[in-house]
Amino acid sequence: MNNQKNNTQTKEKVRITINLVLRILVIVSLIIQLFLREWGNAFLCVVTLLLFTLPKLIEDKYKIELPNVLESIVYIFIFASAILGEINNFYEKIPFWDTILHTLNGFICAGIGFSLVDLFNQNSKRINLSPLYVAIVAFCFSMTVGVVWEFYEFTCDQVVKTDMQKDTIVKSISSVALNEKKENKPVKIYDIESTTIKTKDGKEITINGGYLDIGLDDTMKDLFVNLIGAFVFSCIGYAYVKNREKNRFASNFIPKKL
Numbered sequence: 001m002n003n004q005k006n007n008t009q010t011k012e013k014v015r016i017t018i019n020l021v022l023r024i025l026v027i028v029s030l031i032i033q034l035f036l037r038e039w040g041n042a043f044l045c046v047v048t049l050l051l052f053t054l055p056k057l058i059e060d061k062y063k064i065e066l067p068n069v070l071e072s073i074v075y076i077f078i079f080a081s082a083i084l085g086e087i088n089n090f091y092e093k094i095p096f097w098d099t100i101l102h103t104l105n106g107f108i109c110a111g112i113g114f115s116l117v118d119l120f121n122q123n124s125k126r127i128n129l130s131p132l133y134v135a136i137v138a139f140c141f142s143m144t145v146g147v148v149w150e151f152y153e154f155t156c157d158q159v160v161k162t163d164m165q166k167d168t169i170v171k172s173i174s175s176v177a178l179n180e181k182k183e184n185k186p187v188k189i190y191d192i193e194s195t196t197i198k199t200k201d202g203k204e205i206t207i208n209g210g211y212l213d214i215g216l217d218d219t220m221k222d223l224f225v226n227l228i229g230a231f232v233f234s235c236i237g238y239a240y241v242k243n244r245e246k247n248r249f250a251s252n253f254i255p256k257k258l
Contacts, residue, residue, distance in 0.1 A: 011067075011068040011069060011252075012068050014068065014072065015068040015069075015071055015072045018072045018075055018076065019052065019072075019075055022052070022075055022076070022079045023049065023052060025079070025083065026045050026048050026049055026052075026079065027045075027049070029041075029045050029083055029087060030042055030045035030046065030049075033045060033087070041086075041087045044082055044086060044087060045082075045083070045087070047082070048078060048079065048082045051078045051082075052075060052078065054074075055071050055074060055075075063257065064115075064119065064255045064256060064257055065255060065256045065257075066255050067251065067252050067253060067254065067255065067256075068252075069252035069253060070108075070111060070252065070253045070254075070255070073104070073107075073108065074108060077101065077104050077105070077108060080097075080100075080101060080104075081101050084097075085097060085098070085101065091166070098166065098218075098222070099222075099225050102146070102221075102222045102225045102226050102229070103225040103226070103229040104229060105145075105146070105149075105226060105229065106143075106146060106225065106226035106227065106228065106229025106230040106233075107142075107229035107230070107232060107233045108229075108233075109141065109142035109145040109146070109226075109229075109230065110138045110139060110141065110142035110229065110230040110231075110232075110233035110234055110237070111138070111233050111237075111253055111254070111255075112141070112142075113137060113138040113139075113140070113142055114134060114135070114137070114138035114141075114233065114234070114237040114254070115254065115255045116141075117129065117134050117137045117138065118134055118237070118241065118254065119255070119257055121134060122257065131237075131238050131241035131242050132238060134237065134238070134241055135234040135235070135237050135238040135241075136234070138230070138233065138234050138237055139230045139231060139234040142226065142230035142233070142234075143223075143226065143227060143230055146222070146223055146226035146227075146230075147223065149222075150219050150222060150223065152164075153165050153215075153219070154215070154219075157215065165214070165215030165216075165218050165219055166215070166218045167212050167213060167214055167215060167218070168212075168213040168216075168217040168218060169207070169209045169210045169211070169212060169213070170192075170210050170211050170213050170217065171190070171191060171192050171209070171210040171211070172188070172189060172190045172191070172192060172210075173188075173189050173192070173211055174186040174187070174188045174189075175187060192210045192211050193208075193209070193210070194206055194207060194208045194209070194210075195207045195210070195211050195212065233253065236249075236250045236253055237250065237253075237254065240253075240254050
């Protein structure tokens with residue numbers, strides 16, 4: 001009993017430390033961005049600080065307890081995506097940064113979906129959902145959020161002309177559009193060394209290394225790793241519902257009703 005209490009206290013100290021350190025780093029980043037007159041980045045820092053208050057607001061408003069481990073993961077995810085990813089350009093500097101965050105996003109969103117259904121299930125006298133059903137709902141919730149986010153990225157890229165769906169250089173393509181006979185047979189091109197883009201005003205841009213894919217590879221990769229994160233949490237949630245009292249590992253990620 002004492003070991004469990006000490007373990008809980010240790011996790012609480014780690015959560016508080018992570019929260020404090022990340023807040024300090026965000027404030028330092030905010031000061032730097034204001035000094036550099038990067039108003040967009042400064043606004044993002046303010047939004048990040050506001051997002052850090054969400055776990056506490058959710059706990060107070062809905063009378064639930066977020067596990068320290070899950071809460072710490074949420075803090076790290078917010079900091080990693082906003083401050084490191086956007087402001088410090090880790091998305092470009094670190095090849096797998098976007099992949100890691102999308103996997104983590106799938107995990108967290110599955111946790112949110114699982115918690116919503118599980119808390120409702122525990123407090124309902126009329127409905128008694130099976131652990132498998134709750135896990136499936138959590139998985140579907142996470143995938144839906146992932147798809148909606150990709151819709152958002154696509155919309156921004158098309159309307160505002162951002163590049164949220166990162167482009168990929170590919171060395172081979174297979175396309176029906178290149179079939180001169182207009183047949184439903186794809187023309188396959190391999191070992192592309194470079195492509196050239198010509199604009200109406202005569203400007204030419206050469207892309208070395210292959211063909212520029214505008215977001216499809218990135219979108220499918222994001223959805224796939226989101227699936228992995230969602231599946232992992234759904235398995236954890238399933239194990240937790242099957243044996244709430246003994247599954248201490250899963251309890252680190254499942255909110256509880258106060």
